[in-house]
Amino acid sequence: MLKRFVVLLLCLLLLAGCDQPIKSGELEKVGLLVPETINDQVWGTKGYKGMLKIQSHFNVDVYYKEDMNSEMIVERAVEEFAQKGVNLIFGHGNEYAVYFNHLSEKYPDIHFVSFNGDAQNENTTSLNFEGYAMGFFGGMVASHMSKTKRVGIIAAYEWQPEVEGFYEGALFEDNEVKVEIEYVGHWDDDQGAILYLDKMIDEGADVIYPAGDGYNVPIIEKVKEHGLYAIGYISDQADLGETTVLTSTVQHVDKLYEVVAEEFDNGKLKAGNLYYDFSDDVITLGEFSSDVDKEFENEIHKHIEVYRETGKLPNE
Template sequence: MVNRFGIILLCLLLLAACGEPKASGKLHKVGLLVPETINDQVWGTKGFNGMLKIQSKFHVEVFYKEGMTSQAVVEQAVKEFDQKGVNLIFGHGSEYAEFFNNISKQYPNIHFVSFNGDAKNKNTTSLTFKSHAMGFFGGMVASHMSHNNKVGVLAAYEWQPEIEGFYQGALAENKDTKVSIEYVGNWDDKQKAIQLADQMLKNGVDVVYPAGDGFNVPVIEQVKEHGLYVIGYVSEQSDLGESTVLTSTIQQVDKLYVKVAEQYNNGNLHSGNLSYDFQDNVISLGKFSPLVSKEFIGQLNRQIDHYKKTGELPK
């Protein structure tokens, strides 16, 4: 079976060796569904790394399927997972919440986990990163390091909480900072993202926050060519240029998946919609560029610690 782009869907990978000890609790085998590929080096790769860590910690078999973009292919994948004894399935995206709501009652022995959706059944859970504070601290760094007092956010969609967070953080650091915000309208439209970023740079923006995991890497490469700066998104992106990437706002999906698997294994994974923030140690800022002063980094880390303890952002 192939999808409309001709990608082979029956792409199972067994990661655990036969004969290894199994998890001592409720967890048997784990499945992952991704809409595109596990080789994108950003979102899909982070989900796959989560599976590797689950396999390593719990010594269970884990599987994945790529190109899962419709109800029909998801239903077929879940059927195959069920036949293999999988009882915890991660749908690596917001689209899977509705897919899982539609079929989860047919599989009462499987728990279905999705992202950024609305889980409605007792064996479904949706995970959400509370990314407002993540964007806030990224905005502080951008504003602090901007020579022109002009920073820009290149977002996928208006609903992303990190966008408002970035705006507020930039102004909290320097009230004279001007924040430009543009929306690509898609996670993966690299061409449009590059065009919008180019216009920002022409308008004097010297720090860009490309808040879309499908287009952030080419945008970073574009900004690097101009000798300007970025705030990385979702992954640690300092390896793309420590003189370009001032820091990264990291969502540690792999660590969160291990946390969820552990909760399920212990019988205490809740259904419904769950959210996670800095306090849960699954959101963080990444490595700082050597261009960022140690004094500012120390100040920022103290503010992050204060936020973890109190939930209060700098004013």
């Protein structure tokens, strides 16, 4: 009789255990801070899509806040996220690295992730896209397709590695091509970017690389009006003009967010500055325009495969 009672008790305990949620990992809830909006169809939108992927994959609550453009505002948002039980926060830009270095000591149970900065504490990580190679291949395409032998880069900041890469790639493809570079000094200054575009068009540039996620859409739209070419930036922007956009230098931010969340959930997310490139499947070139001859497109794809396998660009 005692034996039957023990067996029955064990069965009841097992059944009770089945009703309890089983914690799969360290990820609890996730927060996203964006400096402008999630509706820009480029950088901010990709961050938001990353949150949706995390929500779907891990079945956790996700939150986001827009216009997070000062340390005081960010600090209030982090406090609110902490009260909700968020333990992984993405700051969707390089400015957040400094903020997070200051805030992370106050919130040791939260891991802070930013972009293109210098993460200095045990619970801070900076994600860095290796943009040089994607710029190099984009520059090759631009140079190959330029009829006037003049291409233009409208970048946000001088530190962007894709700018130097584009310049080198364009000259590698055709050393007679002239590459003009202008810096807007902001990711979202549409008017300043358009002024540079008008100047470049007047000087004969027929392929433009708008390397700023906040203004590249209006730049491409105006390039299309003039019947010229563009190289898309951050997103695959072929849908903005099937023939206008020769290809795009794509950073799959949404996919990277999911990768980072997976690493954090498994207790494997490293602190410090992490770097990602073609070989990590988070950087690619986008769809090619039908105006690009197939033979050259295939050549570019072969160069990319060699780079993925060896880390060597065509000029090395």
